[in-house]
Amino acid sequence: MKGIELKNVSYQYPLTEAFALKNINYTFEKGKFYGIIGPNSAGKTTLCNLVRGLIPHFYNGELSGEVLIEGKDVREWDASQLSTKIGYIFQNPFTQISGVKDTVLEEIALGLENLGIDKEEMIDRVINVVKLLKIEDLIKKNPNKLSGGQRQRVAFASIIAMDNDILVIDEPTSQLDPESTADVFEIINMLKSQGKTILLVEHKVDLIAEYSDEVLVLRNGQIAYSGTPSEVFSNIELLEMGAAIPQAALLSHDMQRLNKPFEYITITNEQAKEQIMKRMGCVNGIN
Amino acid sequence: MGSIELKNVTYAYPNGFIANENLNLSISSGERVAIVGQNGAGKTTAVKLMNGLNKPTKGDVFVNGVNTKDKTTAQISSYVGYVFQNPDDQIFNSNVKKEIEYMLDYLKLEQKEIDRRVDRAVELTGIKDFLHMNPYDVPYSTRKFISIAAILAIETPYIILDEPTAGQDVYGIKALTKLMNVLQDEGKCVITITHDMEFVADNFSRVVAMANKQIIADGTSKEIFWSEDVVKKAKIKKPQIGELASDLGVGENIILRNELVNLLSSKY
C-alpha cells in the first residue's frame, strides 16, 4: 500500500501571490522515517499541513496537483477520517493544549475519547505514553499552567497515544533540553520500528542524520535535495541555502580541505570516530 | 564598570513554591554569559530576578549598586532588558514598527532619536522586510527577532535573551551570533538562557550551570562541558564535537570543531 504521494503539487495561501509550495513531486513510503529540513519559511510547515489534510480542509487558498493519501486524493477524504489516520504535532507548543481539561491525564485522554476508545484501553494507553515521555510528575497538573517545554511533551504524548499509522511532527523539540530531545527522537525511532510512517520537521540535523531513513531539503517551496541522510548531508552546498549539516559532516569537509580527507563524508559521530581511528591505525583511542 | 550581583538569593512564588535557592552570582558589565540547565532548574526565574520582575524572598539583588527591592520593575528595566522566551507573551502591537517604537514613544524621546534607535534595532535583527506587517502574520522565529528588536531599541546596558535559539534556522543562529558580537563591541552585557550546546560553545566563554533551583557551576565553557559531574547534574551534554573528542579519548578538553581539526591534522 502506497503511503503518501505528491504529484505536481503547488499551493498558495489565500490572498497571497507567492507560492508556498511549487511543483512538489515526492512519495513518502509506508513505514519509513523522513526528516524534513530547510530554512524557516521554506514550506516545511505548509507541507505538513498539506499531508495532514488541513490544506484544503481548513486552509483555503489555491491547491493544484494531486495529493494521494493511501491512494485517495486528500480532497476526497473526509476531514474527520483523516484525523483518525494521521497524527499531527504542531510547531507552536503554546497553542496545542485543548483548554477543556483540567488535568494532564485527561488532556492526553482527550484524543482517545474522541476516537471512541473504551475506558480500560484508554487508561492503559495513557499510562504508556506518560511513562515514555517521562511526565509522571505532570499528570495531575493543569495543562493550561504548564511551561513551553512541558506543553510540548504533553502535546506529543497526546498525539502518540492516538496510535495513528502516519505521524506528521513539526519541530517537537524546540523548547526541550538535550535530554528530553534525545528521548523524543528515541520514541520516534521506536514508533517507526512499529511500522508507522513518520514525517519529522527538525533543525537538529545531528539527530536527523542518526535516525532518519530519508531526508528532504526544502527551499523556497521546492525540494532542493532528497535522498538518504548520507547522500543529502554530504553536500556542503546545503549550508548556502540555509540548511544545516551534521557536525561530523562539517568535520569531514574541513579535513578534506586540509588534504587529509576521510574515506567518505561522515554524518554521525560514530562514523567520524571509526574513520579517525582507522586513519590513525588505532583500535581504542588516539592517545 | 557596573555589575549585576545576586547575594544569597532565594526566590519563592506567592504560593510558597521555591523556585531558586541560595543563588550567588556576579556578572560584570560587558560580559557574555550563557545559563544552561534542565527545564525546571530555575533559569528563567533566576534571570527575572535580575530585571526586577521577581523580587528575592531572601537575599538581595543589586543592579549597578542599586538594590532591586528599592525600585519598581520598570525602573530596573531601563538598565536590564529582558526578551521573553515566548515572543507572543511580549508582542502586543498590531504593527512591527509600532511594536519597536512603543517604548521610545513612552519615554517621549525626540523623533530623530526614535528613528535612529529603530533603524539600529532593525538592522541588528534583520527584520527590515517585515516592518509594516502585523507581527502575527510573520513566522514564529521572525517574531522572536521582533521581540529582540523592541528591547534593543531601549538600549539597556544589560540584555537578557531567554532561549533565543529555540526554533531558529541556520540564518537565525548566524544573525544571533552577529548580534551578540556587535553588542559586545558596544560594551553591552549579554546574558542568554539556551539549550543549544553548539551555540554555547561557539559564542560564550563563561557558562553558569543550574540544577534543582541552584547554581551548581560557574566557569569557562570548556570547564563546564568537560566536567562529567556538572554535565550529569545539570542534565546538559557536550556539543557534538566535544562528545566525539571524548569518545576518541583525545585527552584535551575540546569543544570546538576547529580545535579538533587542528589536533587531528597534527597527528595524522
Place this chain on the structure above:
Amino acid sequence: MDYEFINSFKKPQLTGNWFLDLNPLTKLNILIVIAIISILSKSWQVSTSIIAFYFLFAALAGCLKRFSKMFIKLGLLIGFLLFILRAMFFPGKQVLYTFWLFHITQEGINKGIWFSTLVVSICGAIVLFSTITRAKDFMYALEKLGAPHSISYIILASFQSIIDLGDRAKLIMDSQKARGIETEGTLLKRIKAFIPIMGPLVLGAITSTEEKAIAMEARAFSAPEKNTHLSELRKVPLWEKVLILLVNISLILFIIWRFIL
C-alpha cells in the same frame, strides 16, 4: 506514577458529600425551582430567606468559603446598585426625601428592596450552581441527555478562554514592566498602563481560537465515532430521583397555593 489518581477515574468520581455528588442536572433543577419561588412570591422576606438558604446549602456542600467569597462581593454590589436605582427613580406619592433632582419615595424604597433582593437571590442561584458543579460534569450530563459534543466543547473552551485572557493580561503587563512602562503605583497609573493592551488582548484571544480549533482537529474532534469518557458520573440513584420528584411537586403545589388559593 500516581496510580491512585489514575485509578480514581475507573469508577465515577464521588466526593463523599451527598449534596456535591448529586447529578448536575439535579442541582440545576433545585436551584431553578428556588429561583422561580423567589420570583413568584414577590416578597423580599422570601428572597432574603432564600439567600440565607444558599449559605446553608454551600455549607452542606463544604463550599461555604468559596461561595461566600464570590457571592458576598457580587451580591452587595448588585443589590446596592439596584436598590439605589429603584429608590431614586421610582415615582410614588409618599416622598420621604428630596435632594437635587431626585425624589426618594416610600414606594421607591419598597420596590427597591423587593427588586434588589430578588435579583440577588437569582444571582445567588447562579453563583451557587457554578460553585458546587464542575463545568465538565455539567457538560457530561448534557451530553448524556443528547446535547452534541461540540456544544460541550464550545462552552468549556469559552470558560477557559476567559481564564486565559486573565493570565495573558498579566503576562503582557509583566512584559510592559520589563520594558520600562510603569505599571506599579497608583490606581490611575495602573489603569493608564492597562488601556493600550486591551484591544490587542482581545484580538489575540480571537486568533488563538482558530489555532485551538486546528489543535482540536488534531485530536480527532470531528471523528465520526461515538465519544467515550474518561471521567464519568454515576447513574442517578433512586433516592435522588425521588428527591427531584418531591422538589418539582413542591413547586407545583406552591404555584397552586399562590395563585389559585
